[in-house]
Amino acid sequence: DADVTQTPRxxxxxxxxxxxxECSQTKGxxxxxxxxxxxxxxxxxxxxxxxxxxxxxxxxxxxxxxxRQAQAxxxxxxxxxxxxxxxxxxxxxxxxxxxxxxxxFGPGTRLLVL
Amino acid sequence: AQTVTQSQPEMSVQEAETVTLSxxxxxxxxxxxxxxxxxxxxxxMILVIRQEAYKQQNATENRFSVNFQKAAKxxxxxxxxxxxxxxxxxxxxxxxxxxxxxxxxTKLTVNP
Numbered sequence: 001d002a003d004v005t006q007t008p009r010x011x012x013x014x015x016x017x018x019x020x021x022e023c024s025q026t027k028g029x030x031x032x033x034x035x036x037x038x039x040x041x042x043x044x045x046x047x048x049x050x051x052x053x054x055x056x057x058x059x060x061x062x063x064x065x066x067x068r069q070a071q072a073x074x075x076x077x078x079x080x081x082x083x084x085x086x087x088x089x090x091x092x093x094x095x096x097x098x099x100x101x102x103x104x105f106g107p108g109t110r111l112l113v114l
Numbered sequence: 115a116q117t118v119t120q121s122q123p124e125m126s127v128q129e130a131e132t133v134t135l136s137x138x139x140x141x142x143x144x145x146x147x148x149x150x151x152x153x154x155x156x157x158x159m160i161l162v163i164r165q166e167a168y169k170q171q172n173a174t175e176n177r178f179s180v181n182f183q184k185a186a187k188x189x190x191x192x193x194x195x196x197x198x199x200x201x202x203x204x205x206x207x208x209x210x211x212x213x214x215x216x217x218x219x220t221k222l223t224v225n226p
Contacts, residue, residue, distance in 0.1 A: 033213070040123075042205060042216040043159075058213070088157060102149070103214060105159035 003027045004106040006091050012112045013081050021076045021109050023091030031096040032074040033103065034058075034066060037088040046089075049074055050096065081113045116141045118208050120217035127196045128225050134181075135191045135220045137206030147209040148182065148189045153219075154202040162204070165189065196224050 004025045013019050023032065030051050035043040045058030047066040055066060063085060067075045078085055088110050092103040118139045127133035139148070150162040165173045165182050172180050177197075181190045193200055201224045206217040 040218060042218040043214075044216075045213055048213055056212075090159065092159075101147075101209075102161055102164060103209075104161075108157050108159075110157075 004091060004093055004104055006089075006106040006109050008109060009107065010110045012114065014114050015082055017081050019078050019081055019111070021089055021091075021111070023074045023076070023106055025072050025091075025093045025104075025106075027093055027095075027104060028071075029093040029095050029104075030071065031094045031101075032068065033092040033094075034064075034074070034076045035090040035092065036060060037090060037108075043090065046076065078111075081111075083113045086111060086113045116143075116208055116210055116215040118206050118215050118217040120206050120220050122220045123218070124221045124223070126223040126225060127193070129196055129198060131196055132192060132194045133196055133222065135193075135204050135206075135222070137189045137191070137217060139187050139189060139206070139208045139215075141187075141208060141210060143210045145211075148180075149207040149209065149214070150178070150180070150189075150191045151205045151207055151216075152200075152202045153205065154199075159205075163191065193222075198224050198226060200224050 007022045033048045034046040037043045049055045049068045052068050065077045090108050091106040094101045094103045146167045148165045152160045152162045163175045177194045179192045203219045205219050207214050
């Protein structure tokens, strides 16, 4: 089984709808991240969490919210989806035990907002 | 602020040949890590190689090696004996005290 899973893998929604993307991990890592990937722009950080009580905004947090339900679960919500939120979304985890520890990525969720 | 620049949006290489992907970065931190991630058409992000900034020796992983020039803030990736399976987007990434910063990527095509 994969260490980092994301659900759903693909999602089509309409403008104004609320949606949630979920991430679960079995690596036992404390740190979890949500990224967005757009063509030609690489990955950009939306939110990150170092433990259940520690959540931080990344460079593009507007229009998004997150919830860290447990060490293993980190959800990303779009309260009112808009077309420019159409993108590929990645969840990632790291142990944070060492400085600059490697991040492990989920398979991604492709979101289309009509 | 951390920045990562990949100046080559696209590169191509003949199968079995060698190719070098360029990357420069900027950071005010003294301790950091550098990474190259590969993203094949399956879209999965796969770690290729990792370099600790305090180490002078360049990292190698089989056919993949880096040329790390700390003073110049340069971190290039060399792929030797290129294979068709190396075709992918490659992202140069710098890890600081809290998070990773990604370059915009280089699309590598491998021609048979």
